[in-house]
Amino acid sequence: MFSENLRETFNLALFWEYRHILLAGLAFNFYVFACSVGVSVVLGFLAALGRVNPLRPLRWLGAIHVETFRNAPDYVMLVWVHFVLPLLISQAIGQRVTFAPFVSAVIALGLVYSGYLAETFRAGIQAVPKGHIEAARACGMGGPLIMRRIILPQAVRMMLPEAMNNFVSLFKATTIVSLITVPDMMYNVSMVTQQEMRPLPLYTGAAITYFLIIWAVAGLARLASERWRRKIWA
Amino acid sequence: MGNWERLVWNQRDVLIQGLLVTIEICAIAFAAAIVMGLGLALIRLYVRPLRWIAGFWIEYCRATPIFVQLMWVNYVWPELIGWPTSFYTAGWVALALQSSGYLAETFRAGIENVGRGQREAAAAVGMSPVLAFRRVVMPQVLLAIAPAIVTQFTVIVKSSTLVSVITVQDLMFQSQRLVNVWYEPIEILTATAGIYILFIFTVSAIGKALADRLRLRYGIGN
Numbered sequence: 001m002f003s004e005n006l007r008e009t010f011n012l013a014l015f016w017e018y019r020h021i022l023l024a025g026l027a028f029n030f031y032v033f034a035c036s037v038g039v040s041v042v043l044g045f046l047a048a049l050g051r052v053n054p055l056r057p058l059r060w061l062g063a064i065h066v067e068t069f070r071n072a073p074d075y076v077m078l079v080w081v082h083f084v085l086p087l088l089i090s091q092a093i094g095q096r097v098t099f100a101p102f103v104s105a106v107i108a109l110g111l112v113y114s115g116y117l118a119e120t121f122r123a124g125i126q127a128v129p130k131g132h133i134e135a136a137r138a139c140g141m142g143g144p145l146i147m148r149r150i151i152l153p154q155a156v157r158m159m160l161p162e163a164m165n166n167f168v169s170l171f172k173a174t175t176i177v178s179l180i181t182v183p184d185m186m187y188n189v190s191m192v193t194q195q196e197m198r199p200l201p202l203y204t205g206a207a208i209t210y211f212l213i214i215w216a217v218a219g220l221a222r223l224a225s226e227r228w229r230r231k232i233w234a
Numbered sequence: 235m236g237n238w239e240r241l242v243w244n245q246r247d248v249l250i251q252g253l254l255v256t257i258e259i260c261a262i263a264f265a266a267a268i269v270m271g272l273g274l275a276l277i278r279l280y281v282r283p284l285r286w287i288a289g290f291w292i293e294y295c296r297a298t299p300i301f302v303q304l305m306w307v308n309y310v311w312p313e314l315i316g317w318p319t320s321f322y323t324a325g326w327v328a329l330a331l332q333s334s335g336y337l338a339e340t341f342r343a344g345i346e347n348v349g350r351g352q353r354e355a356a357a358a359v360g361m362s363p364v365l366a367f368r369r370v371v372m373p374q375v376l377l378a379i380a381p382a383i384v385t386q387f388t389v390i391v392k393s394s395t396l397v398s399v400i401t402v403q404d405l406m407f408q409s410q411r412l413v414n415v416w417y418e419p420i421e422i423l424t425a426t427a428g429i430y431i432l433f434i435f436t437v438s439a440i441g442k443a444l445a446d447r448l449r450l451r452y453g454i455g456n
Contacts, residue, residue, distance in 0.1 A: 005313050005314050006314060008313075009310055009313070009314050067431075067435060068431060071388075071430075071431045071434040071435045071438070072392075072427060072430065072431050072434075073391070073392040073393070073394075073395040073406075073430050073434075074392065074395075075395040075396055075398075075406065076395050076406060076423075076426060076427050076430050077427065079406075079410070079423060080423050080424065080426075080427045083413070083419040083423060084419050084420050084423045084424060087419065087420050088420065172298075172299035172300070173299070174299075175299040175301045175302050176299075176301045176396065178301075179301075179399060186301065186302065186305070189305075190305075193309075199309040199310065199313075200309070200310050200313055200314070203302075203305050203306045203309050203310050204306065204310055206302055206305075206306075207298055207302050207303065207305075207306045210297075210298055210299055210302050211294055211297050211298045214297040214298070214299070215293060215297040218297060
């Protein structure tokens, strides 16, 4: 009995049989990931700028953004953005609005991870020595120019490993978008499972697939960022 | 404000009950994760023949999304090994698995950071390796990694929202049930998100303060 189940679990023929639909789902994971990375980098950078701003109200705004989204569970935010945010917008503009599941997923994950990224950005920006900024100012550079030419190049290098960790977490989080019916791989797995009534190979296959992707990407990212840092920095 | 009173305040018993289930399942998962994490770290460090198995297991737990792991434990394990037999058990086992991988790496880094000379000194005064580990190494490790452990607990709380998917009646489950009864998601879901954010914020603030106090008192870090 046990060995039968074991064979069933690791008999990935069924998983292979449905490879097209499952791969299409995996592509959705990557779409959601790519779009959320865009949203979270932009928002995270803005929030970080707020947090290091001399103006107190902006600092407060940045801190509220970070503390809210860093402490919000992904799944709760996903459900909130999908079911509540459209209603609030509808009430505000007096017109019925709904979000496609994909849009909700990107907004929710983008918001949550912008909180983590903002802290990563902030750490990077604050690690740039004060003297560099003063020297740039002494040369007559303006604020935006200093940010672009002096602070960001150094900050990005320093925050790279931590940002990679954030992105890996973000990719892992894309698996929950199936819960608001974005047709990603987990969604397709559950659909096929309902059809075939054989969850063992499908869920095992999904777990192995995600594991291999994330493990490989995380390893490569660690290697690449270490090497890049060593080459350019110090 | 009428809606808030009707949908949130008047339902507070249900929401509190859900929050208690959340806290309970997180506490069980956290305890199990610490035991498993420490075990995995020790095996990886000191039990040579099993080292690669522990290493592989740690990598697997760390690199698999929690939702995928939850589904895997929930659907595959009962068929494969006849356990876990309830959704509740499957929920905390999945949460514990995920965190044990991270905690194992944290423990390993902590243990490796304790100077070799300290263990040699302990051996020189006649302590057995086990006693030295328990009395010399472990206290320092625990102090050093206290902040990381607190962070891991907040990760468990965040991930625990997913156990509602397999019908464990935690806060997320109860709030979605209320939404399905009243068809008015705004107040209920906003309140739920607020409760989670506040809870996690409080836990991490208290945990961090506690860790800092302990570290200051026993003179490590800062």
